[in-house]
Amino acid sequence: MRHALSGLNAWLVQRLSAVYSLLFIVYLSLHFLLEPPGSYEQWQQWMRQPLVSTASLIFFGALSLHMWVGLRDVVLDYVHSPGLRVCLLASVAIGLAAMAAWTARILLG
Amino acid sequence: MRLSIFRFDPDRDRKPYMQDYELVPEPSERMLLDVLVRLKTVDDSLTFRRSCREGVCGSDAMNINGRNGLACITPVSGLKEPVELRPLPSFPVIRDLVVDMSQFFKQYHSIRPYLINDEPEPDKERVQSPEERAQLDGLYECILCACCTSQCPSSWWNPEKFVGPAGLLQAYRFIVDSRDRAGAQRLDDLNDPFRLFRCRTIMNCTEVCPRGLSPSRAIEKIRLMMVKASL
Numbered sequence: 001m002r003h004a005l006s007g008l009n010a011w012l013v014q015r016l017s018a019v020y021s022l023l024f025i026v027y028l029s030l031h032f033l034l035e036p037p038g039s040y041e042q043w044q045q046w047m048r049q050p051l052v053s054t055a056s057l058i059f060f061g062a063l064s065l066h067m068w069v070g071l072r073d074v075v076l077d078y079v080h081s082p083g084l085r086v087c088l089l090a091s092v093a094i095g096l097a098a099m100a101a102w103t104a105r106i107l108l109g
Numbered sequence: 110m111r112l113s114i115f116r117f118d119p120d121r122d123r124k125p126y127m128q129d130y131e132l133v134p135e136p137s138e139r140m141l142l143d144v145l146v147r148l149k150t151v152d153d154s155l156t157f158r159r160s161c162r163e164g165v166c167g168s169d170a171m172n173i174n175g176r177n178g179l180a181c182i183t184p185v186s187g188l189k190e191p192v193e194l195r196p197l198p199s200f201p202v203i204r205d206l207v208v209d210m211s212q213f214f215k216q217y218h219s220i221r222p223y224l225i226n227d228e229p230e231p232d233k234e235r236v237q238s239p240e241e242r243a244q245l246d247g248l249y250e251c252i253l254c255a256c257c258t259s260q261c262p263s264s265w266w267n268p269e270k271f272v273g274p275a276g277l278l279q280a281y282r283f284i285v286d287s288r289d290r291a292g293a294q295r296l297d298d299l300n301d302p303f304r305l306f307r308c309r310t311i312m313n314c315t316e317v318c319p320r321g322l323s324p325s326r327a328i329e330k331i332r333l334m335m336v337k338a339s340l
Contacts, residue, residue: 007299007306008335073309076302077266 014069017062024059047107057107064100068092110134110144111191114155117202125202127193134185141188142169142181156205164319167254171206172198177256179319197259199268213255216272220280220298225291241287248282248327250320251275257314257324263307270303274314274324277305281327284334296335305331 037043046052071092079085110132117125130148138144142162149155157180158168164182172195173183180194200208226235258264258273272280280299284292299305305328314324 007301007304008332008339010302011306011332012336077263077307 010069010072013065017066017069020062021059021066024055024062027055053107057104060100060103060107064096068096071096110185112144112148113191113193114148114205115195115202116155116205118154118204129191139184139186140181141173141183141185141192142179144185145169145180145194156207158207165252167252170197170254170256170259170319172196172259177260177317179254179256182319197255199265200255200259208259210255212268213253213258213273213275216258216268216276217253217279219304220272220276220283220295221291222279222283224283224286224289225294226288228290235288237287244285244287245282247322248278248285251278251282251322252320254319256317256319260313260317262311262313263309267303267307271307272299272304274308274328277308277331278322278324278327281331284331292334293338296331296338299331300335 037046047056072089075085075088075092079088112130112132113127114130115125116122116128130152132144132148132151134144135147138147140162142159145155145157146159149157157171159181160166160168162169162181164179167179169180170177171180172193173180174189174193177197194206196202196206196208200210200213203209253275255275257278258275261274263271264273277299280295283289284295289295308325308328310325310329312325315322315326318324
């Protein structure tokens with residue numbers, strides 16, 4: 001890649017993360033509609049199942065990547081000063097990475 | 110018929126302004142360009158480009174009631190009055206409805222709009238099958254009027270870096286040409302965050318193209334070709 005930021009890779013990540021997120025949200029909605037958990041304990045138990053927690057972890061990962069590409073696009077579109085652009089991109093990356101790490105800690109903890 | 114036309118003469122005016130005109134179109138004056146040509150006989154300071162007057166040269170592209178189009182193929186009858194005429198949005202104005210197209214053509218030239226083929230020349234010509242030729246339909250008809258690029262928000266924000274819908278339609282036209290041998294280089298040249306991927310699929314380009322072409326479809330096809338090439 002000749003550039004620090006990619007074109008095709010970012011676009012692919014955006015599309016694939018969108019598809020996964022959509023499928024996961026449909027699955028989540030159907031679950032809560034058809035088998036709503038009766039109590040907090042039941043809900044926690046359901047979330048602890050390896051398949052559900054892994055799928056949730058992937059969902060939040062996909063969501064973070066999707067937000068990164070989207071916010072990166074906004075910055076690339078509207079912010080033209082190189083210094084300010086780098087600062088904003090770094091802030092977005094750090095913020096999203098922190099949120100993703102925190103989410104992973106909650107899900108795995 | 111009432112018209113409100115953008116006026117700006119850099120030698121005389123400090124700021125652009127809208128000038129109102131009123132005239133009764135003759136029965137023969139069916140297109141907007143016919144009306145403009147007559148207006149010029151009344152006010153010869155009014156400046157606009159025109160040439161073929163039948164939608165082939167692309168000279169008289171302008172913003173008509175908020176939407177880009179060619180004055181020569183825009184019927185007067187369907188227009189809401191006063192008809193507001195402005196130069197192509199986001200392009201630098203030279204005078205009145207005449208804009209500077211340098212940046213537009215710079216982007217067009219950047220995609221190398223010619224066949225690249227270093228193989229030895231055949232005796233007569235590089236033959237194409239009817240199917241291969243059909244690949245160019247919907248692409249070769251572009252007249253480079255700039256209606257699409259001037260109406261594209263991604264081109265407004267990054268005109269120096271984003272090739273724009275017209276240039277990308279032309280890029281695809283050469284990528285799919287069976288006689289061209291630089292497809293891989295052409296795809297590689299577009300794979301950065303700006304040249305192709307600033308496109309947000311807003312589709313204003315396809316919406317306004319006076320020739321009914323679809324730059325957004327061409328852009329989508331380039332993306333899919335890139336995906337295939339990267340696998």
